[in-house]
Amino acid sequence: MQFTLNSPLDMHLHLRDGDMLKNIAKFSAKEFAGALIMPNLMPPVTDINSLLSYKERILEVVSGENFTPYMSLFFKSDYTADFLQKAKPYIAAIKLYPSGVTTNSESGIERIDIKKLSPIFEAMSELCIPLCVHGETNGFVMDREREFCAVYEQLAKAFPNLIIIMEHITTCASAEILKRYENLYATITLHHLLITLDDVAGGLLNPHLFCKPIAKRHEDKEALQELALNANKKVMFGSDSAPHLVDKKERCGCAAGIFSAPIILSALAELFEKHNKLTNLQAFVSNNARDIYKLTPIEKNIILEKKEWIVPAKLHDVVPMFAGQSLKWKVKP
Amino acid sequence: MQFTLNSPLDMHLHLRDGDMLKNIAKFSAKEFAGALIMPNLMPPVTDINSLLSYKERILEVVSGENFTPYMSLFFKSDYTADFLQKAKPYIAAIKLYPSGVTTNSESGIERIDIKKLSPIFEAMSELCIPLCVHGETNGFVMDREREFCAVYEQLAKAFPNLIIIMEHITTCASAEILKRYENLYATITLHHLLITLDDVAGGLLNPHLFCKPIAKRHEDKEALQELALNANKKVMFGSDSAPHLVDKKERCGCAAGIFSAPIILSALAELFEKHNKLTNLQAFVSNNARDIYKLTPIEKNIILEKKEWIVPAKLHDVVPMFAGQSLKWKVKP
Numbered sequence: 001m002q003f004t005l006n007s008p009l010d011m012h013l014h015l016r017d018g019d020m021l022k023n024i025a026k027f028s029a030k031e032f033a034g035a036l037i038m039p040n041l042m043p044p045v046t047d048i049n050s051l052l053s054y055k056e057r058i059l060e061v062v063s064g065e066n067f068t069p070y071m072s073l074f075f076k077s078d079y080t081a082d083f084l085q086k087a088k089p090y091i092a093a094i095k096l097y098p099s100g101v102t103t104n105s106e107s108g109i110e111r112i113d114i115k116k117l118s119p120i121f122e123a124m125s126e127l128c129i130p131l132c133v134h135g136e137t138n139g140f141v142m143d144r145e146r147e148f149c150a151v152y153e154q155l156a157k158a159f160p161n162l163i164i165i166m167e168h169i170t171t172c173a174s175a176e177i178l179k180r181y182e183n184l185y186a187t188i189t190l191h192h193l194l195i196t197l198d199d200v201a202g203g204l205l206n207p208h209l210f211c212k213p214i215a216k217r218h219e220d221k222e223a224l225q226e227l228a229l230n231a232n233k234k235v236m237f238g239s240d241s242a243p244h245l246v247d248k249k250e251r252c253g254c255a256a257g258i259f260s261a262p263i264i265l266s267a268l269a270e271l272f273e274k275h276n277k278l279t280n281l282q283a284f285v286s287n288n289a290r291d292i293y294k295l296t297p298i299e300k301n302i303i304l305e306k307k308e309w310i311v312p313a314k315l316h317d318v319v320p321m322f323a324g325q326s327l328k329w330k331v332k333p
Numbered sequence: 334m335q336f337t338l339n340s341p342l343d344m345h346l347h348l349r350d351g352d353m354l355k356n357i358a359k360f361s362a363k364e365f366a367g368a369l370i371m372p373n374l375m376p377p378v379t380d381i382n383s384l385l386s387y388k389e390r391i392l393e394v395v396s397g398e399n400f401t402p403y404m405s406l407f408f409k410s411d412y413t414a415d416f417l418q419k420a421k422p423y424i425a426a427i428k429l430y431p432s433g434v435t436t437n438s439e440s441g442i443e444r445i446d447i448k449k450l451s452p453i454f455e456a457m458s459e460l461c462i463p464l465c466v467h468g469e470t471n472g473f474v475m476d477r478e479r480e481f482c483a484v485y486e487q488l489a490k491a492f493p494n495l496i497i498i499m500e501h502i503t504t505c506a507s508a509e510i511l512k513r514y515e516n517l518y519a520t521i522t523l524h525h526l527l528i529t530l531d532d533v534a535g536g537l538l539n540p541h542l543f544c545k546p547i548a549k550r551h552e553d554k555e556a557l558q559e560l561a562l563n564a565n566k567k568v569m570f571g572s573d574s575a576p577h578l579v580d581k582k583e584r585c586g587c588a589a590g591i592f593s594a595p596i597i598l599s600a601l602a603e604l605f606e607k608h609n610k611l612t613n614l615q616a617f618v619s620n621n622a623r624d625i626y627k628l629t630p631i632e633k634n635i636i637l638e639k640k641e642w643i644v645p646a647k648l649h650d651v652v653p654m655f656a657g658q659s660l661k662w663k664v665k666p
Contacts, residue, residue, distance in 0.1 A: 140550060141535040142475070201534060201547055202474040205587040210538045217473060250584050252652070254538040319585070 002305040002332070003278065007033035007297040008265065008285040012132075012167055012187045012238025014038045014257070015058055015069070023316035024243050025061045027261040031331050033286075033300040034068035036132070036238065036293075039095055040104040044074035048087055055090075066300050070293075072132065077109060077116070081123035092293060093130040093165070101136045101144070102212040103242065103255060108134075112151055114158050121159045130163040130185075130293060131155075135174070136213055142197075145213050146173040156181035163292065168192065168240045170213045175223040178234055185292050187238025188228050190260045190267055191321060196221050207254040208319050211240070214256075229275050231283035236292060239264055243318040250319075260321040263311055267322065269304050269329035303332040335638040335665070336611065340366035340630040341598065341618040345465075345500055345520045345571025347371045347590070348391055348402070356649035357576050358394045360594040364664050366619075366633040367401035369465070369571065369626075372428055373437040377407035381420055388423075399633050403626075405465065410442060410449070414456035425626060426463040426498070434469045434477070435545040436575065436588060441467075445484055447491050454492045463496040463518075463626060464488075468507070469546055475530075478546050479506040489514035496625065501525065501573045503546045508556040511567055518625050520571025521561050523593045523600055524654060529554050540587040541652050544573070547589075562608050564616035569625060572597055576651040583652075593654040596644055600655065602637050602662035636665040 013035040015025050028035055037058065039045035045054055051071050058069045070092035097108030124131055135152060136144035155164055166174055166186040178184050195215045200206055227235045242257030272281045289295065307330040311322045346368040348358050361368055370391065372378035378387055384404050391402045403425035430441030457464055468485060469477035488497055499507055499519040511519050528548045533539055560568045575590030605614045622628065640663040644655045
């Protein structure tokens, strides 16, 4: 038994840089036609030159694979309309990080002052540049995303022509407001479709499932599944796959991030099949993103076959999600 | 500046066994007049012989210190009234663990069937043996204690003469029902007075603050502080200090438990002083427990002086709570 996905897209991916980039980019490049590359390097990608040279480094590493890195800039409050116009041909989106909410977000935005930032959002609206947002406040860890919903609502109302993408949503609250505003869209990760806080800290502590936003409650997971499994037109797949070296994960002060890239399509196929929704997977991992981002990805067919395999314990000193566990579907090499 | 605590008591302490017991018992024995020793060894302490031999091992290790280990049995559903009567002279309490809710609780109670267990609870009521309970269900990690409150209420109503001690409470919900039933009492740990889930998983992941019940929300911490700082007569201090070797903590699959023993009185003094409640500390760490358990501890004065010190990074391969941080009060040697 097998089926084919046409040009799957990962609309939220951390490829890192240097050795890590060299080691891990292939896992995405093999199985996806393209991915939106996150700009939170150190220092972040905030100008066209560094964006283009990062893109070049990525292309070098994935050469031989049919894979498009869609680039994004790290939102800065001093971007001008002129700069955005110049950047437009090179970017698929701009990613806004509130300061300090996740890995390498220190130079993010202290306070989202809609009035002050209005010229940027207006220019982005006119240029049709989507605004991707890491939507968390600095509040209590289980409330951060819910608290941020007010900001999403303000943005959606103030800039009705701005395409706003709520990245890696994790809560019922986000699922709700997504439906309420025409210009709100969302990405959903693999892990938030499959785990809750119980998997992170309910039994023994599992650093490999520690991520930001942190996995929430069962009812939240169900709300996300409802959107993804039915391929709601406003959601698309974005893995937020974010590798860290094993000794950065298995120690005191473990960094947030789950390395899901090596198992994404297998695990998604298993989830969608379990719910009798396999026919919706194409829309969730590709078509919806094409519509929202107005993308025409390269032609690339990925065949999944029903064939059990065991996820390796480690890949280049990074522990992948579900390491050592078995999955039912496998990407045909 | 200094003050004296008279015979402080730790009414919930894990001393472990073997080398760990030898290494860590002194931290409690030096600063406390006595402690209620938890029976969740492997195998658990369920008969008088193993209880007495465990007590002997403890006394050997703390010899030279003026310290009483108050022993507890691990609740089993086949205890008889006859057995309890025989055990009574040797024990201060019986500790009930629902099966699987924490470290070494596998042989705990599957389902608390009040009718079936009624003869045991009746016998304990008559013999004035307090029932200490780890009050968590197997539900979602943030809801487990709140869900268990219904069981506490059933027990409190069905056995009005049974002294029921809600161990290491962590929520507003427990603080509420504690006030509602005359025969409900509670212990509160140091760490639940000081941390929330934010400290465990809000920034980087901190395995050394991972414990069961997991630390909850800010409003929960405040409810516990309100009880402890005002030395509510129904609450007493119980550290739940629970050491694990550093490589059991700093790895994937880290065990639950915080090793607070080396810093307890220092950190409590700092907290109570900060809230201008130093005069209530004596009741919280000793007098309330004497009243609830009807204990007359050995005479032992502990002097605390205002003197900054740095908590060691490691003590016998165990990382103590607040390792490397400075505390304002120090126990006078």
